[in-house]
Amino acid sequence: MKRLTRIFGIALTAALVSVGVASAASLGLTSGRLDAGSATVNGCTSSSLTATRNVDNSGNVTQLNVLSVPQACAGEVLTATLENSSNASLGSSAVIVGTCTGGCTVSMTGFGTVSATNVTAYALSITE
Amino acid sequence: MRRRHTLLRLTVAIVVFMSSSVGVGYAASLGLSSKKLHAWSQTLTKGTCNQTAATADDTYVQQANPTSTAGGTDTNLTVGGAAGSQDYAFIRFDLSGCGLPTTAGADSATLTVTVTTKSNDTISLFPVYSSWSSSTLNWNGLGGLTIGATATTTFVPSTPGQVTVPVTADVDAAIKAGTLWGWELRDTSGTAVSAVGSSENNASGKRPSLALGYEK
Numbered sequence: 001m002k003r004l005t006r007i008f009g010i011a012l013t014a015a016l017v018s019v020g021v022a023s024a025a026s027l028g029l030t031s032g033r034l035d036a037g038s039a040t041v042n043g044c045t046s047s048s049l050t051a052t053r054n055v056d057n058s059g060n061v062t063q064l065n066v067l068s069v070p071q072a073c074a075g076e077v078l079t080a081t082l083e084n085s086s087n088a089s090l091g092s093s094a095v096i097v098g099t100c101t102g103g104c105t106v107s108m109t110g111f112g113t114v115s116a117t118n119v120t121a122y123a124l125s126i127t128e
Numbered sequence: 129m130r131r132r133h134t135l136l137r138l139t140v141a142i143v144v145f146m147s148s149s150v151g152v153g154y155a156a157s158l159g160l161s162s163k164k165l166h167a168w169s170q171t172l173t174k175g176t177c178n179q180t181a182a183t184a185d186d187t188y189v190q191q192a193n194p195t196s197t198a199g200g201t202d203t204n205l206t207v208g209g210a211a212g213s214q215d216y217a218f219i220r221f222d223l224s225g226c227g228l229p230t231t232a233g234a235d236s237a238t239l240t241v242t243v244t245t246k247s248n249d250t251i252s253l254f255p256v257y258s259s260w261s262s263s264t265l266n267w268n269g270l271g272g273l274t275i276g277a278t279a280t281t282t283f284v285p286s287t288p289g290q291v292t293v294p295v296t297a298d299v300d301a302a303i304k305a306g307t308l309w310g311w312e313l314r315d316t317s318g319t320a321v322s323a324v325g326s327s328e329n330n331a332s333g334k335r336p337s338l339a340l341g342y343e344k
Contacts, residue, residue, distance in 0.1 A: 043166035051170055052231045052304065057280060057297040059236045067231075083169075116235040117341065120174070125167035 043126060044073035051080065051122045061114045064093070066124065068103035073126055075099075078106055081123040082114050089123075090114045097126075172343040174235070177226035181327035181335035185310075187262035188217040189270065200262030203330060204244050204323040207251055209315030216270070217324070218260060220310025221338045223303065230304050232344035237299035239311070240292045242334040243285040247320035252279035255298045256309040275312055285322040299340060 047070075054063040064080050079094040091111030097104065188199035188206050192213040199205065205217035219239070239253070255276040260269070281293045295311070302308035315322070325334030 045166060048168040048170070050231055053233060055233065055235070055296055055300050057294050059234075059294075059296045116233065116343065117174075119343070120172050122170045122172075123167070124170070125165060127165050 044076055044128075045070045045126065049124065051124065053116065053119075053122075055116045059116050061091070061111055061116050061119065062109065064108045064111070064122065066106045066108070069097055069106050070103060071100065073097045074104075076126050076128040078108070079125050079127070080108050082111055082119045083121040083123055084118050085120045087121070090118060174341070174343055177223065177228070177340045177342060179221040179223070179338040179340065181329075181332070181337070183222040183225065184219065184327040184336055184338075185222070185262045186217065186219040186326050186336060187265055188215050189265060189267040190215050191267050194267035197262075197264060197266050200265070201328060203326055203328050205313070205326045206245070206321055206323045207313050207315050208319075208321035209249055209317070210319040210321075214315070215321065216267075217313040218256065218262070218265065218310060219313065219336050220256070220260075221308055223299075223308050223340070226340070226342065228303050228342060228344055230306055232303050232342055234296050234300040234303060234340060235343055236339075236341040237294070237296045238292050238339045239295045240290055240337045240339070241324040242290050242329075242336075243288050243322065244325050244329075244334060245321065245323035246285050246288050247315075247318070247322035248284060248286050249315045249318035249320045249322060250282050250284055251313050251322065252282045252316040253293065253295070253311040253313055254279055255301075256312055257305075258309060259307075260309065273312075279316070280311065282316070285324070291324075295338075299338075303342070 049066055049069060051064055051066045053061050053065065056062050061082060064082070066078060066080065069078065074097050076097050077094055078097050079092065081092040082090045084090055091114045093108045093110045095106060095108050097106055186205055187197070188202070190196055190199070190206075190213070199217075205219070206215045207217050208215040219241070256273060257276065258272070258274040260273060280295055280298050283291050283293055285291065298311070299308060313324070325331070325336070327335050329335050
């Protein structure tokens with residue numbers, strides 16, 4: 001009986017420790033801002049690329065064009081977020097960079113109905 | 129004996145729970161460490177660059193007078209839809225003073241014209257993509273122009289006075305192309321003749337204007 005009580009105690013302690021680890025891991029994922037900063041880890045480019053956007057006749061963004069994306073980025077995921085003056089997201093889209101000769105213009109759609117007047121910045125990132 | 133069984137069950141349950149927790153923690157770590165990330169932000173500058181008759185050029189061409197360029201100096205731009213005697217008007221603005229690069233764009237753009245001769249016909253605005261000048265354009269020269277097949281917008285000049293229509297998409301595309309060649313105004317519903325004030329109109333309030341909000 002004493003032995004069983006000791007085993008139970010060890011198991012309970014281990015469980016508590018592992019719950020702590022799991023919680024920390026979950027917290028790290030959900031609270032981290034992947035779009036902030038400018039850290040580069042062996043990426044296909046370290047340049048800040050330029051983007052332009054198209055609008056419809058009502059002034060809503062229909063498409064974002066990221067210019068001169070290096071060919072080395074082919075196959076990687078380009079994510080763009082349209083932000084307002086408070087840096088809040090107005091719409092976001094992601095696309096896998098295709099293959100092309102030289103620098104590619106990557107066109108992105110699917111931002112929803114976003115008035116270009118309210119967009120004051122583009123937040124862009126490339127991940128693989 | 130019963131207490132012993134309960135403790136045993138509890139121990140098994142804890143071990144199972146512990147195993148699943150470790151699994152979750154491992155997956156999370158794997159997700160984080162496999163990302164290679166390059167992130168950046170592009171801040172946009174907003175502004176306005178409204179256009180008046182000072183930067184406008186306009187004319188109208190007449191099917192009945194195919195070599196005439198008189199529309200370039202007239203105080204009104206006529207638009208007529210009668211077969212054999214159609215009149216098409218043209219309006220454009222020079223945006224070069226705005227200093228916009230081809231990576232800029234229009235957030236909003238509206239064209240304002242003043243109806244001086246009313247009708248109940250529909251006037252459609254078609255984007256013009258090639259160069260023209262009011263001093264040389266005539267009916268016979270229409271074939272040399274590149275004009276969009278789809279109207280950007282329409283209005284009915286049923287009441288004398290100002291009419292404002294959205295032209296954001298056309299101006300946005302023109303900024304990226306480097307030059308705004310404006311619009312052809314065509315009667316697309318009837319045979320009446322209507323007119324709007326030109327940039328040569330004696331009353332400055334009747335001349336065409338363009339309100340432009342941009343980003344760059």
